Amino acid sequence: xxxxxxxxxxxxxxxxxxxxxxxxxxxxxxxxxxxxxxxxxxxxxxxxxxxxxxxxxxxxxxxxxxxxxxxxxxxxxxxxxxxxxxxxxxxxxxxxxxxxxxxxxxxx
Amino acid sequence: xxxxxxxxxxxxxxxxxxxxxxxxxxxxxxxxxxxxxxxxxxxxxxxxxxxxxxxxxxxxxxxxxxxxxxxxxxxxxxxxxxxxxxxxxxxxxxxxxxxxxxxxxxxxxxxxxxxxxxxxxxxxxxxxxxxxxxxxxxxxxxxxxxxxxxxxxxxxxxxxxxxxxxxxxx
Numbered sequence: 208x209x210x211x212x213x214x215x216x217x218x219x220x221x222x223x224x225x226x227x228x229x230x231x232x233x234x235x236x237x238x239x240x241x242x243x244x245x246x247x248x249x250x251x252x253x254x255x256x257x258x259x260x261x262x263x264x265x266x267x268x269x270x271x272x273x274x275x276x277x278x279x280x281x282x283x284x285x286x287x288x289x290x291x292x293x294x295x296x297x298x299x300x301x302x303x304x305x306x307x308x309x310x311x312x313x314x315x
Numbered sequence: 316x317x318x319x320x321x322x323x324x325x326x327x328x329x330x331x332x333x334x335x336x337x338x339x340x341x342x343x344x345x346x347x348x349x350x351x352x353x354x355x356x357x358x359x360x361x362x363x364x365x366x367x368x369x370x371x372x373x374x375x376x377x378x379x380x381x382x383x384x385x386x387x388x389x390x391x392x393x394x395x396x397x398x399x400x401x402x403x404x405x406x407x408x409x410x411x412x413x414x415x416x417x418x419x420x421x422x423x424x425x426x427x428x429x430x431x432x433x434x435x436x437x438x439x440x441x442x443x444x445x446x447x448x449x450x451x452x453x454x455x456x457x458x459x460x461x462x463x464x465x466x467x468x469x470x471x472x473x474x475x476x477x478x479x480x481x482x483x484x485x
Contacts, residue, residue: 218323220428222360225327227420232334235413239406242398244343244388248350251381252334255357266364271445274366275454278446281369281376282461286468288381292388293472303393 222263229256241306243295247288254284319363326359341398347385354378368443 229252236249258277265273299305333353340346354377361370450458 216320218317218320218363221320221323221327222364223424223428225331225360227417227424228331229334230420231413231417232331232338234416235409236338238412239338239401239409240398241401242343244385244392245337245346245398248337248346248385251350252337252353255330255354255377259357259360262361262364262366262369265366265441270449271441272449272453274369274441275446275449275458277366277369278372278450279454279457279461281372282465285376285381286464288384289468290471290475292384293475296388296391297475297478299392304397304399306399 219263219267222259226256226259226263229253229259241308243298243305243307244292246307247291247295250287250291251284254280254287323360323363326356326363329353329356330360343389343392343398344386347382347389350385351378351382354382366441368441368446 233249233251233253233256236252237246240246240249258280261273261277261280263273265271265277295305302309330353333349333356337346337349337353340349354373358370358373358378361367361373
């Protein structure tokens with residue numbers, strides 16, 4: 208059965224499966240981890256999974272639009288990381304044991 | 316099953332394994348190092364998918380800038396960002412949620428795959444020229460908006476940092 212499954216696997220299916228797995232891992236990390244920086248890393252995992260899917264779509268449909276959209280997502284990931292890390296650092300200053308579950312003190 | 320499959324299998328497996336170990340590792344420094352491995356293997360997968368330019372971008376922006384930023388922040392944290400222990404019930408709930416997410420995505424992908432026609436043999440016109448045509452053609456507005464987004468991110472980061480410096484809770 209495994210051999211049959213492997214025979215039906217194309218590179219495209221492999222990348223699809225990888226992307227789905229990475230996204231699920233990112234969601235799990237987002238829910239399980241309590242450290243704000245680890246949570247941000249999980250978000251990066253999810254962004255990477257989406258990007259992989261975009262590139263696969265560009266490849267399968269022979270359109271460069273997917274790759275350029277993936278470039279935009281890359282920029283988005285960078286901006287998100289910068290703001291998230293600044294927020295986490297500012298939070299760590301007052302709370303040495305930062306926990307995303309503790310009562311929120313974020314205000315406008 | 317051909318050479319391309321195996322060429323893609325290696326980076327895909329490394330990406331998934333490093334992502335999975337990121338969830339398990341408690342120490343943030345190791346987490347950041349695993350994120351580096353993960354992003355490099357994703358870049359390798361892009362390369363195998365003949366998106367060379369994006370692979371370079373991934374190495375430079377992701378591995379070079381974002382992961383280093385993460386490492387730098389971990390360095391600044393008191394005792395390397397110790398994490399409060401995760402209770403077993405929480406890990407279980409996360410695992411269940413992740414598995415159901417995976418199942419949902421898998422079902423959606425299966426229905427899409429069943430409806431899709433077999434992919435045409437790729438002619439691989441993913442050159443820098445083709446990407447630039449898209450980026451400065453149909454995607455010009457989102458592209459210009461990223462400039463605004465980056466500006467807002469910079470201002471936001473500086474503002475948050477200053478608020479923290481004044482001793483306010485951010």
